[in-house]
Amino acid sequence: MYSDKVMDHFKNPRNVGEIENADGIGEVGNPVCGDIMKIFLKIENNIVTDAKFKTFGCGAAIASSSMATELVRGKTLEEAWEVSNQAVAEALEGLPPIKMHCSVLAEEGIHKAINDYRVKKGLEPWVEKNPHSHEHDEMTCEH
Amino acid sequence: MGAQRIIYMDHSATTFVKPEVVTAMIPYFTEHFGNPSSIYSIARESKNAIDAARVQTAKALGADPDEIYFTSGGSESDNWAIKGVAYANRKRGNHIITSAIEHHAVLHTCQFLEKEGFEVTYLPVDQYGLVDPAVLEKAITDKTILITIMYANNEIGTIEPIAELGAIARKHKIYFHTDAVQAIGSVPIDVKAQNIDLLSLSAHKFYGPKGTGALYIKKGVRIENLIHGGGQERRKRAGTENISGIVGLGKAIEMVTADIPGHSAKIRAMRDRLVKGVLAAIPNARLNGNPEKRLAGNFNVSFEFIEGESMLLWLDDEGICASTGSACTSGSLEPSHVLLATGLPVEISHGSLRLTLGDANTDKDVDVVLEVLPKVVAKLRDMSPLYQKSGKEGGCNV
Numbered sequence: 001m002y003s004d005k006v007m008d009h010f011k012n013p014r015n016v017g018e019i020e021n022a023d024g025i026g027e028v029g030n031p032v033c034g035d036i037m038k039i040f041l042k043i044e045n046n047i048v049t050d051a052k053f054k055t056f057g058c059g060a061a062i063a064s065s066s067m068a069t070e071l072v073r074g075k076t077l078e079e080a081w082e083v084s085n086q087a088v089a090e091a092l093e094g095l096p097p098i099k100m101h102c103s104v105l106a107e108e109g110i111h112k113a114i115n116d117y118r119v120k121k122g123l124e125p126w127v128e129k130n131p132h133s134h135e136h137d138e139m140t141c142e143h
Numbered sequence: 144m145g146a147q148r149i150i151y152m153d154h155s156a157t158t159f160v161k162p163e164v165v166t167a168m169i170p171y172f173t174e175h176f177g178n179p180s181s182i183y184s185i186a187r188e189s190k191n192a193i194d195a196a197r198v199q200t201a202k203a204l205g206a207d208p209d210e211i212y213f214t215s216g217g218s219e220s221d222n223w224a225i226k227g228v229a230y231a232n233r234k235r236g237n238h239i240i241t242s243a244i245e246h247h248a249v250l251h252t253c254q255f256l257e258k259e260g261f262e263v264t265y266l267p268v269d270q271y272g273l274v275d276p277a278v279l280e281k282a283i284t285d286k287t288i289l290i291t292i293m294y295a296n297n298e299i300g301t302i303e304p305i306a307e308l309g310a311i312a313r314k315h316k317i318y319f320h321t322d323a324v325q326a327i328g329s330v331p332i333d334v335k336a337q338n339i340d341l342l343s344l345s346a347h348k349f350y351g352p353k354g355t356g357a358l359y360i361k362k363g364v365r366i367e368n369l370i371h372g373g374g375q376e377r378r379k380r381a382g383t384e385n386i387s388g389i390v391g392l393g394k395a396i397e398m399v400t401a402d403i404p405g406h407s408a409k410i411r412a413m414r415d416r417l418v419k420g421v422l423a424a425i426p427n428a429r430l431n432g433n434p435e436k437r438l439a440g441n442f443n444v445s446f447e448f449i450e451g452e453s454m455l456l457w458l459d460d461e462g463i464c465a466s467t468g469s470a471c472t473s474g475s476l477e478p479s480h481v482l483l484a485t486g487l488p489v490e491i492s493h494g495s496l497r498l499t500l501g502d503a504n505t506d507k508d509v510d511v512v513l514e515v516l517p518k519v520v521a522k523l524r525d526m527s528p529l530y531q532k533s534g535k536e537g538g539c540n541v
């Protein structure tokens with residue numbers, strides 16, 4: 001059911017854990033199936049220098065967290081913000097349609113962590129371009 | 144992976160077919176393949192084989208052979224029993240009573256009938272999954288035409304008080320159907336003593352072939368046909384008989400009901416060792432279902448702070464086949480309706496694992512699971528944000 005890449009990131013997840021005194025933390029819950037993802041970012045000079053996660057969820061959720069943290073490392077905040085759930089899913093060589101919402105969770109976790117950082121710095125939080133990401137879910141909840 | 148031994152602990156999903164059953168079936172593919180409706184002699188062989196299987200099946204249930212109708216499996220039997228009784232008795236009333244923890248073959252059929260103008264009461268269950276006979280009796284109205292309650296639950300293994308529920312139905316002259324798909328071979332069944340009017344069963348749950356089942360219909364029950372067409376099964380179920388399947392069902396049910404207490408004791412011993420070992424080795428784990436009134440092979444447990452699909456993936460990596468009530472694996476992304484009906488919170492139903500033991504298992508399998516499972520749970524808890532939180536609060540972990 002899962003691609004080799006998903007299984008690889010599920011079985012050998014990169015960046016599991018927490019960052020002490022993280023600059024940005026984003027905890028998101030999945031409205032579709034009730035799972036939870038927590039993203040920790042270390043940010044220096046507008047660059048994500050470290051990213052870690054903790055996830056309570058399915059294989060796709062764990063693999064998406066792992067891949068998303070990989071993708072944002074080394075990126076500027078602006079670039080990291082642009083890492084979409086599709087990019088995460090593509091990097092994982094695809095997710096089953098019903099599991100796309102798990103990658104949405106990763107995108108939202110990253111966004112929340114970035115905004116947590118921005119708010120702490122006294123900056124305006126960025127606005128979700130696609131606040132109704134649940135729409136993806138409706139599209140994918142077919143069976 | 145490769146030549147890794149498979150540890151199959153998902154007998155409630157399906158079972159392997161016993162070699163004796165396969166042997167009994169083979170001649171009906173190759174030699175005695177005649178259509179039982181034809182008159183030449185090779186067709187008579189097929190006819191006789193079906194009759195013999197009907198006797199075997201009837202004997203296992205305490206029924207008469209002419210009360211047994213072969214079907215394509217448990218789902219068809221459930222659909223036929225419920226829709227058939229509902230439509231045939233519509234003039235008497237439009238109320239059906241079932242439970243909240245039925246198999247979807249029953250629940251979705253009832254929901255379909257609701258769209259057709261029937262009213263359905265879904266009885267609640269207690270924390271162990273038991274239906275209360277007193278609550279059933281209170282739900283009965285003068286419009287009630289059918290009560291359908293499963294014999295034993297497929298997820299948590301709880302065995303319902305069928306004889307008592309049947310007696311209440313009898314007292315009120317209401318038809319009583321039970322989905323006994325999980326119960327055959329695990330509990331002794333006597334349809335007469337237990338006041339059962341209709342009973343569904345499926346061969347692939349007791350070491351028979353897939354695609355074959357039966358519906359017991361007590362003589363005199365008013366029921367419409369579900370499958371229309373030819374005059375097979377005494378004009379009640381059309382379609383050329385699945386002869387080899389029916390032969391397999393007959394052989395399998397004969398074997399699995401030959402020594403129910405002895406066989407159950409063997410499976411229960413393995414299961415009990417597994418339950419004890421898992422609960423001792425893994426903190427924050429809870430047994431789902433009734434501790435006593437449960438199927439011998441069923442173990443359903445929830446591990447807090449983790450999700451079931453990720454557990455299954457790791458277990459599969461070790462060759463262990465199991466299942467879960469987690470929303471993430473359900474196709475509909477809804478958690479198990481059975482676990483929720485027992486009052487289990489959604490997060491905890493998420494971390495449920497069902498191991499169902501049977502004849503594919505040995506004591507060695509139990510040892511392997513006892514070795515592997517605690518590691519899998521620990522690994523997933525390590526990456527769970529919930530576990531960490533709870534640890535900080537001093538709630539758990541060792």
Ligand code: FES
Nearest residue numbers: 033057058102471
């Ligand atoms: S986290 Fe529930 S389906 Fe992926």
